Each structure stands twice: as C-alpha cells, then as structure tokens.
Amino acid sequence: MNTVIDSLQQFLQYTGFANMTVQHIIMIFIGIAFITVAIKKDWEPLLLVPIGFGMIIGNIPFSEGLQIGIYEEGSVMSILYQGVRYGWYPPLIFLGIGAMTDFSALISQPRLMLIGAAAQVGIFGAYAIALHLGFTPAEAGAIGIIGGADGPTAIFLSSKLAPELMGAIAVSAYSYMALVPVIQRPVMLLLTTKKERLIRMKPARQVSQKEKIIFPIVGFILTAMIVPSGMPLLGMLFFGNLLKESGVTKRLAETARGPLIDVVTILIGVTVGCSTQADVFLSGTSIKIFLLGLLSFVIATTCGVLFAKFMNLFCKEENKINPLIGNAGVSAVPDSARVSQNVGREFDKNNHLLMHAMAPNVAGVIGSAVAAGILLSFLG
Amino acid sequence: MNGFMLSVNMLQASAQVMHKSAEMAEKDPHGIIITAVSVAVVFSVLIILYFAYSLIGKSFSGQIQWKGRKASGRKTSGKGTPGPEEAAAIAMALDSELNGEVYAAIGTALHHYLNDMVHDYESYIITIRRK
Numbered sequence: 001m002n003t004v005i006d007s008l009q010q011f012l013q014y015t016g017f018a019n020m021t022v023q024h025i026i027m028i029f030i031g032i033a034f035i036t037v038a039i040k041k042d043w044e045p046l047l048l049v050p051i052g053f054g055m056i057i058g059n060i061p062f063s064e065g066l067q068i069g070i071y072e073e074g075s076v077m078s079i080l081y082q083g084v085r086y087g088w089y090p091p092l093i094f095l096g097i098g099a100m101t102d103f104s105a106l107i108s109q110p111r112l113m114l115i116g117a118a119a120q121v122g123i124f125g126a127y128a129i130a131l132h133l134g135f136t137p138a139e140a141g142a143i144g145i146i147g148g149a150d151g152p153t154a155i156f157l158s159s160k161l162a163p164e165l166m167g168a169i170a171v172s173a174y175s176y177m178a179l180v181p182v183i184q185r186p187v188m189l190l191l192t193t194k195k196e197r198l199i200r201m202k203p204a205r206q207v208s209q210k211e212k213i214i215f216p217i218v219g220f221i222l223t224a225m226i227v228p229s230g231m232p233l234l235g236m237l238f239f240g241n242l243l244k245e246s247g248v249t250k251r252l253a254e255t256a257r258g259p260l261i262d263v264v265t266i267l268i269g270v271t272v273g274c275s276t277q278a279d280v281f282l283s284g285t286s287i288k289i290f291l292l293g294l295l296s297f298v299i300a301t302t303c304g305v306l307f308a309k310f311m312n313l314f315c316k317e318e319n320k321i322n323p324l325i326g327n328a329g330v331s332a333v334p335d336s337a338r339v340s341q342n343v344g345r346e347f348d349k350n351n352h353l354l355m356h357a358m359a360p361n362v363a364g365v366i367g368s369a370v371a372a373g374i375l376l377s378f379l380g
Numbered sequence: 381m382n383g384f385m386l387s388v389n390m391l392q393a394s395a396q397v398m399h400k401s402a403e404m405a406e407k408d409p410h411g412i413i414i415t416a417v418s419v420a421v422v423f424s425v426l427i428i429l430y431f432a433y434s435l436i437g438k439s440f441s442g443q444i445q446w447k448g449r450k451a452s453g454r455k456t457s458g459k460g461t462p463g464p465e466e467a468a469a470i471a472m473a474l475d476s477e478l479n480g481e482v483y484a485a486i487g488t489a490l491h492h493y494l495n496d497m498v499h500d501y502e503s504y505i506i507t508i509r510r511k
Contacts, residue, residue: 107436111434117422124415128411205441371418
C-alpha cells in the first residue's frame with residue numbers, strides 16, 4: 001500500500017500542477033490572448049496562432065532531465081528550435097516571400113525605393129535609444145531590427161547577436177506586425193494634411209517579363225556585393241523571386257511559396273512561442289524590448305511618411321507622391337501597404353494606393369535585410 | 381561529433397560577438413557613428429538599385445537609343461513589340477491574305493496602341509470655363 005502511495009506522490013511531483021508558478025500562468029494566458037486576437041480580430045493568424053500555442057507548450061512546467069524542454073539538449077523541441085537558434089528558418093521564409101512577391105510595382109517606379117530606405121531609420125533610432133537604456137551594442141542591434149517590421153529578419157539577427165533575447169524580440173516583432181494598422185494610422189494622419197492625402201498618383205507603367213527576370217539577378221548581385229553579410233536573406237529572397245518570374249520553374253516556385261513556407265512558418269511560430277518560458281521571458285528586459293520595438297515602429301513610419309513629403313518637394317505636379325504610402329516603407333508585406341490603401345480610401349473612395357504602396361513595401365523587405373547585414377558586419 | 385563541433389562554433393561566434401560589441405561600446409558609446417554609417421549604406425544600396433532599375437526600365441521602354449539601333453525619330457511604345465510600321469505591315473499582310481475589314485481594324489488598333497495614342501489615364505484635372 002505504501003509503495004502505491006509513494007508512487008502516486010512521486011508521479012504527482014512530476015505533474016505540471018505541482019510545478020506551476022504564477023509566471024507560468026501569466027504566460028499561458030498571454031498565449032491564449034494571442035490565439036484569441038488571431039481568431040477574433042484576424043490579426044496575423046498564421047503567426048499568432050502557432051506562437052500563442054507555442055507559448056502554452058513552453059510554459060507547461062516539468063521536472064528537468066526528461067529531455068522534453070526546448071532548452072534541453074536532444075529534446076524534440078530543442079531539435080526543432082535549432083532552425084531558429086542557428087538562423088536556418090528565416091532564409092527559407094525569405095525564399096517563400098520572394099516566390100510570392102510581385103516586384104512589378106517597384107520595378108516600374110524605382111524612385112519609391114527610397115521611401116523603403118528612409119523607413120529603415122527606425123531600426124537605427126531604436127538602436128541608439130537601446131544603447132542609452134544600458135543594452136550592449138549587440139543587444140541594441142538585435143532589438144533595433146524590430147523596427148524593420150520583419151519577423152524572420154528579427155529572428156535571424158537576434159540569433160546571431162543576442163540569442164538570449166530572441167524570444168522577446170521575435171514575439172515583439174510579430175506582435176507589432178499584427179498591430180500595424182493600429183500603430184501606423186495615427187502617425188500617418190498626424191503627419192499629413194488633407195490636401196496631401198488626396199494626391200492621386202500616376203498609374204505605373206507595365207513591366208515586361210524580361211525586366212522581371214533581370215530584377216532578382218541584378219538586385220542580388222548589387223546588394224550582396226555591397227553587404228555580403230545580408231547574403232543568406234537577400235540570396236533566398238531574390239532566388240525565390242527568380243523561381244517565380246523565370247516561368248520555367250513553376251513547381252519549385254509553388255513549393256517555395258506554398259508547402260515550404262507553411263511548414264517553416266509552423267515550426268518557427270511554435271518554437272519561438274515555446275522559447276518564451278516564464279523564467280526567461282517575464283523580466284524587465286522584455287518590457288523594455290517591447291517598448292523599444294513600439295518606438296522603432298513609430299520612428300520607421302514617421303521617417304517613411306516624412307521622406308515621401310520631402311521627395312514631393314522635388315517632384316512635378318503630375319509626379320507627386322501621396323505621403324500616405326510612406327508608412328509602407330516598413331517591410332510588413334502586405335499589411336502596411338494595405339494600411340496605405342485603407343487610409344487613402346477614407347479620404348477619397350476612388351483613390352487606390354495599394355499598388356503604389358507595394359513599391360516601398362517590398363523595398364522595405366530588401367532594406368531591412370540590408371540593415372540586418374550591416375548590423376551583423378559591425379557587431380557579429 | 382557534429383553536435384560538438386556546432387557547439388564549439390557557436391561558442392566561438394558568441395565570443396566574437398561579445399568582443400566586437402565591447403569594442404563598439406568603447407568606440408561609439410552613443411551609437412551615432414554606427415547609425416550614420418548604416419543609414420548611409422542602406423540609402424546607398426537602394427539608390428544604386430534605383431539607378432540600375434531606372435536604366436533597365438528606360439532601356440526596356442525604348443527611352444534609350446542604343447548604339448547600332450536606328451533612331452526613328454518617333455516615340456516607340458516601349459512594350460518590346462513591333463512599331464507602327466510593323467503593325468501596318470501585319471495589317472496589310474492579313475488584308476491581302478484574307479481580305480477582311482476586321483484585320484484592317486486590328487491593324488489600326490495596333491497602330492494606335494503602339495503609338496501610345498490610346499487614352500491610358502486622365503490628368504484628373506477638369507477645367508470649366510465660365511462664360
């Protein structure tokens with residue numbers, strides 16, 4: 001009888017209930033909140049559902065030594081997490097993004113690329129502020145990249161520069177990407193006049209297939225030659241786009257933008273969520289990271305909108321840029337371009353800014369990968 | 381063995397990051413240099429891309445006359461398709477072969493399209509003169 005009771009007591013000590021702390025409960029509730037927001041509000045559900053459920057998985061308490069935790073060498077979760085820790089998943093995501101992105105808007109209006117460059121100032125603004133808050137330059141660089149509004153890039157850079165902060169940085173980046181409409185709209189309205197919001201942009205010219213094929217090759221050679229450290233991201237982005245545009249690798253392009261990106265998104269979401277274990281995640285540092293992430297988003301949007309206004313000073317009347325597309329310089333594709341379209345239509349129902357906004361938006365993807373490469377070459 | 385090598389590489393990489401980070405903290409404590417240089421590089425990269433694609437775009441839309449190519453003095457359509465002369469020739473060939481008015485219409489439409497005579501977009505400015 002005693003043996004049975006002892007066994008039961010031993011078993012109970014192994015259960016999650018016996019090891020549960022308040023921090024674990026908080027993290028599980030945050031995970032449930034992510035899932036709820038994704039389902040109810042439809043905010044980035046493809047990311048927030050896996051991350052949210054990953055948070056729940058990662059915060060079920062257990063006794064160490066069973067090789068089940070994400071930080072325990074040899075466990076299944078630890079093996080899956082290697083893609084995040086060593087930065088394998090982000091380039092694969094970029095391959096899929098390249099294979100699903102139509103760069104026509106950018107090719108037909110290359111001047112809008114500069115707005116994508118201006119929005120990257122958010123990354124470096126947050127970097128400087130993070131230094132003042134006491135983060136090391138490597139940590140500040142990893143935090144600043146949240147301003148690029150690019151989850152895979154944030155994971156890629158933080159895995160190299162500050163692996164201990166990766167969970168907070170990834171969750172922060174993806175959360176703000178989901179909140180793009182909420183964060184960007186007030187900034188856009190604050191910085192533009194009613195007259196500017198009504199500007200109608202000239203329709204973009206048609207782009208030939210040859211131009212679309214040349215684009216990824218020339219784009220990759222030029223960017224990778226200048227910033228070789230951004231090669232894993234840029235290489236996969238442009239390669240994916242070549243698969244799409246070449247017209248002869250349809251199956252590969254479909255796999256890259258379909259099953260492959262879906263599998264990697266599932267793995268990246270669940271493992272990133274799982275890495276947010278309460279003892280590592282719930283700290284003052286995480287709160288600082290969240291605030292800095294928000295700040296970098298605001299700076300990036302501000303710089304994008306202001307730069308569009310600045311460009312207008314040099315444009316003829318018929319070539320004016322609607323500054324509402326400035327927010328799209330951050331690389332949350334296509335969410336931020338959609339915000340430009342929606343805000344534009346609030347003031348003129350027949351003004352469709354989506355295609356114009358896609359140009360700085362995809363330039364933002366290139367810009368944030370370049371920015372990550374620069375930070376890596378300075379600090380990595 | 382591979383796992384061990386991977387861990388050793390990771391440790392070396394993180395030691396290098398720490399070293400570079402400490403060096404940067406000493407050289408540029410406020411992050412001004414790294415910010416200025418990085419912003420300049422990002423802009424340079426995208427400006428170079430801008431010039432490259434502008435050039436490619438111009439060459440494809442026929443705004444650049446390459447050596448060896450006859451200057452016709454007329455604005456081409458920029459679609460990488462035959463000019464108005466070719467369009468007329470197509471129309472004539474179709475006409476002689478099939479003798480149909482439909483083909484003449486296609487020829488005229490092609491001519492208009494290739495000459496950019498088709499109304500693509502409005503200027504969005506409407507002026508009404510009051511008497």
